[in-house]
Amino acid sequence: MKKIVQFPSWSEVPDFVKVDILQQKTYLINGVLKTWTGDFLDIHSAICIQEGTKISPALVGSCPSLDKKTALEALEAAVESYDKGRGVWATATVKTRCEALSRFAKIMREKRAELTKWLVWEIGKSWTDSEKEVDRTLLYISDTIEALKNLDRESSRLKKEDSIYAQIRRGPLGVVLCMGPFNYPLNETFATLIPALIMGNSVILKPAKNGILLLHPLLEGFRDCFPAGVINVIYGHGEETVGPIMETGKIDVFAFIGSSKIANTLKKAHPRPNRLRSVLGLEAKNPAIVLPDSPIESTVNEILMGTLSFNGQRCTALKIIFVHKQISKAFLDALSAKIKTLKMGMPWETGVVVTPLPEKEKTKYLDTLVQDAVSKGAKVLNENGGKTEHSFFYPALLFPVSKGMRIYNEEQFGPIIPVIEFEDISEPIDYMVDSPYGQQVSIFGNNSGEISGLIDQLVNQVCRVNINSQCQRGPDVYPFNGRKDSAEGTLSVTDALRVFSIRTMVAAKDNEQNRKVFETIIDSRLSNFLSTDYIL
Numbered sequence: 001m002k003k004i005v006q007f008p009s010w011s012e013v014p015d016f017v018k019v020d021i022l023q024q025k026t027y028l029i030n031g032v033l034k035t036w037t038g039d040f041l042d043i044h045s046a047i048c049i050q051e052g053t054k055i056s057p058a059l060v061g062s063c064p065s066l067d068k069k070t071a072l073e074a075l076e077a078a079v080e081s082y083d084k085g086r087g088v089w090a091t092a093t094v095k096t097r098c099e100a101l102s103r104f105a106k107i108m109r110e111k112r113a114e115l116t117k118w119l120v121w122e123i124g125k126s127w128t129d130s131e132k133e134v135d136r137t138l139l140y141i142s143d144t145i146e147a148l149k150n151l152d153r154e155s156s157r158l159k160k161e162d163s164i165y166a167q168i169r170r171g172p173l174g175v176v177l178c179m180g181p182f183n184y185p186l187n188e189t190f191a192t193l194i195p196a197l198i199m200g201n202s203v204i205l206k207p208a209k210n211g212i213l214l215l216h217p218l219l220e221g222f223r224d225c226f227p228a229g230v231i232n233v234i235y236g237h238g239e240e241t242v243g244p245i246m247e248t249g250k251i252d253v254f255a256f257i258g259s260s261k262i263a264n265t266l267k268k269a270h271p272r273p274n275r276l277r278s279v280l281g282l283e284a285k286n287p288a289i290v291l292p293d294s295p296i297e298s299t300v301n302e303i304l305m306g307t308l309s310f311n312g313q314r315c316t317a318l319k320i321i322f323v324h325k326q327i328s329k330a331f332l333d334a335l336s337a338k339i340k341t342l343k344m345g346m347p348w349e350t351g352v353v354v355t356p357l358p359e360k361e362k363t364k365y366l367d368t369l370v371q372d373a374v375s376k377g378a379k380v381l382n383e384n385g386g387k388t389e390h391s392f393f394y395p396a397l398l399f400p401v402s403k404g405m406r407i408y409n410e411e412q413f414g415p416i417i418p419v420i421e422f423e424d425i426s427e428p429i430d431y432m433v434d435s436p437y438g439q440q441v442s443i444f445g446n447n448s449g450e451i452s453g454l455i456d457q458l459v460n461q462v463c464r465v466n467i468n469s470q471c472q473r474g475p476d477v478y479p480f481n482g483r484k485d486s487a488e489g490t491l492s493v494t495d496a497l498r499v500f501s502i503r504t505m506v507a508a509k510d511n512e513q514n515r516k517v518f519e520t521i522i523d524s525r526l527s528n529f530l531s532t533d534y535i536l
């Protein structure tokens, strides 16, 4: 039988993508890269390798499996460096913090190729998309630096209201626990790490479940660019590490992108929830609504990208498609034909779209979703749809999907395209109203009257309504958030600066004595806070 995808032997892997197996022994606590002598966790790739007749996920390295005592050492290092808001980093000027981040970005830029390779190996993301992830993160750092400079310029003047002078700035919140997702282990982890750091917080960073070795090239940069204890990087099982950290109640901000199950467990572990600020990116089931007058070709192209880029492993992916009965046949035929043209294979192949999946047992899970739908009346419309080869799952176009099938509600986070036919627009609207999720929606059509009616209803169901465009997070200057179970807090370059800080001010009644005190402090540059200086 013809294989749907060919896994390589080691010798068939192209040189530009090859990595040596990395036994990572170090972790970063209090400015020291310590060597771990305890247990290690093996790290397997999303990509399988053929050795003789055996095909199995490539072993690409290992990382420390830290114990509770060591995880708590990392916490203490962060707590000490913050020193209840009196630490050198917490009280540093904006200029100092921006310079540190710029130095770090320079080191990161030099590691671009290495970071790209680890993304390819650890999560199976295509070479092109992996490069984009690194570049997008570098851009995010420079945009964040510029955004903070802007904010600083705006905060560098005194206000006067009701005879009270005030200077208002944003100050850090404390110790941040930062955990990113496996699908964007660099970019989305840094989308919280960078603003947390630049606002003067101290951080404990635990990498995503896949995308661990990826951070290895950056550890020395973390050590060298920031004061000791400001950034600590730990590895290992969550129950041994982040669980005990949360139980101490010493975490001030919990920045997490992943499943609500883990988020809720960790939030509940904190003994003083009133002191915990959470920034969460969780599940979503973003629908596409295809109206009867949608142009088939452009709609299919956009939906294909929305459902299958990075194998549908994006929280913003389109995960359920509602198509009007009048055009459902033409739409499904075109979509099925288009899937066939997609290149499937290894991440380094030019033009590849669908690649192997990193999560253990993921193809089995996707298969149970397909089998469940088929047993309840759906069909897989495309040739090879749902076929599995080790860690590879051929995209499955499922139709007709209906209530009662698991795929109707569950977030597949993989290459399954479930399609529902509708006649009355209330059907997709009711789906969204009743959904536990509320991130984004895509509406496809031409009729401005119909689209405007939908916009006005759906903006209160989700946080971004996309017109004739797939759902997505970027550009990163736009707000990224969600309603209901999909998120807590808003991330964008500027919003993130606010999320990881609090407004704090110095105020004084307008009288001779206070004017003099303020003038002396400002003119003699005695304070970092009460100051009219700004950086360009």
Ligand code: G3H
Pocket: 183, 184, 188, 313, 314, 315, 316, 471, 472, 473, 474
């Ligand atoms: O996985 C969720 C990501 O935030 C999606 O980001 O829309 O840029 O792919 P993206």
